[in-house]
Amino acid sequence: MSCTGPRPGREVAVLGGGLIGLAVAWRAASRGLRVCLADPDPGSGASSAAAGMLAPVTEAHYGEERLLALNLRSAAAYPEFVRELENFTNMPAGFDTRGTLAVAFDRDDQAVLAETARFHARLGLDSDRLTGREARRLEPLLAPGVQAGLLVRGDHQIDNRMLHAALLAAAEKAGVCLHRARAGLLTDGTERVRGLLLESGERLPAEHVVLAAGCWSSEIEGLPPGVLPRIRPVRGQILRLAMPAVPVLTRTLRALVRGRSVYLVPRAHGELVVGATSDELGFDTGVTAGGVYELLREAHDVLPGISELPLVEARTGLRPGSPDNAPLLGHTALPGLIAATGHYRNGVLLTPVTADAVADLLTEGALPEYAAPFSPDRFAAADRLAASTGEF
């Protein structure tokens, strides 16, 4: 299918074919919009590196109550989103509702976990405190030293690679025209975005462009300075182990080990995802000896049985970090350019709600109320400051 047929152009061009870009494209096309999407290698970024935790509760942090509300909404939307996607594509999306167990390794970690439990209670979030023995009854291979646990039944997971494959199929089936090429913004020297310009020189005219380029969102060719807050890459190293037929773990495990965090996410098809480090070294995607060592050390401390498992993958992903860790959703300062980026640690979780909010904006002209607080212009004071120094 071509985007440059007899018709003058598309209504929507999406820049980025990760989970967010594909979901936006699929939802927009399902609502009858003509959509094209450009990405040199769809799903090669954070979408395939991520662990796929859908964890609004265990990801709740002090001072991020507004983001928590959006995360909870998206978690609640997941079952229906997955059902529609699987029915439409006849592909499994790897949704897993076995819940999450958080555990504490030593006394200091136990104090932190207890504080987390009080924080959950204050916010009305559903979590149950367990003793170390109770935690081991749920997951018998936990290390004997585990002091305490917190069971969060509502924090689920999805196999983000299966989800991406399904979304890619859904987008194409819904009529989205996919260009496997690098693209920049097309402005034709005007104050408005006119579509996308592929590296080949091919033009994809469109009324609206949705920017869903993850950590590369601020690096896009043709993006005028200052039209959206800067998105920066936050590197995470993550491992994948192969699990035997008898799994060493049956639900997502999040552990605090001597003040360090590690998570282990077991897939039903026999994979164990272990993550993740966090540092800011630009677009460096190297895997380091120290990163792998620390992940395995902490994982082994709480689940000694992993030492026998084959290590099948060590890679990095670059989280798209916004200034306040929350996504940028909606109109940017460049007319026609809509942001759907900056999801930081919550891209997989926020995929359904982002897709629906942006589809609403495209078809009805306004973001739904729940998404309005995440408008890119919320850093207005910082914008002014940036304008005065000429740099964001």
Added chain:
Amino acid sequence: MSDTDTLRIAGRDFGSRLIMGTGGAPSLEILREALTVSGTRLTTVAMRRVAAGTRGSILDLLAELDIALLPNTAGCLTAGDAVLTARLAREALGTDWVKLEVIADEHTLLPDPVELLEAARTLVEDGFTVLPYTNDDPVLARRLEEAGCAAVMPLGSPIGSGLGIRNPHNIELMVEAAGVPVILDAGIGSASDAALAMELGCAGVLLASAVTRAQRPALMAAAMRDAVAAGRACHEAGRIPRRRYARASSPSRDETPAF
């Protein structure tokens, strides 16, 4: 104390005696708010966790807030590693100031005194302005000063522990003997810890976790700012001697002026 009270290190004046660290901040926006409220003029960043030239990073934020950057060698376990990290930082950031950390192990994060002194000597010789993170050991502090360090920065208790100042007597001994600023660096948990450090005569306080990991970082930054100012004022004002028995604050007869 007056409005012109400044922290002077190696001939450079800073308008605040609170030095901030950035580790543990939940987001850049929260860090921005906390740093702004704290009034800090000097902030330390771990060189292993950031890269110069990454736009939108902590380094950009410090430049925007006009806060001086103090690179640190957190995570280094040997003198060689710390020296290399400091040199890379100098090359990348164009500053020869370094907060020198050489830790003994990852569990306690206590300074390794032997490696620390070795690294300090090498870096001073290499032209660095060295601010070493050290144990609360007055003798080691003296050796670091003799090696040419621009300040000494003893811990109150282990990094991130929030256990406060475990050996105030040693901190006092260090302050008494030192010809360079003594800056309390590590272990601060609450505002009273920061105030105590200043009352003991420290020239400044360096803290990170106490603010960045607080439930409301900006509010805690305000508390620390005020505590440092209060502790400093208290130290300068000269506290009353401790007495065994009460002494009425409104005397019933004339007092001799001197006693």
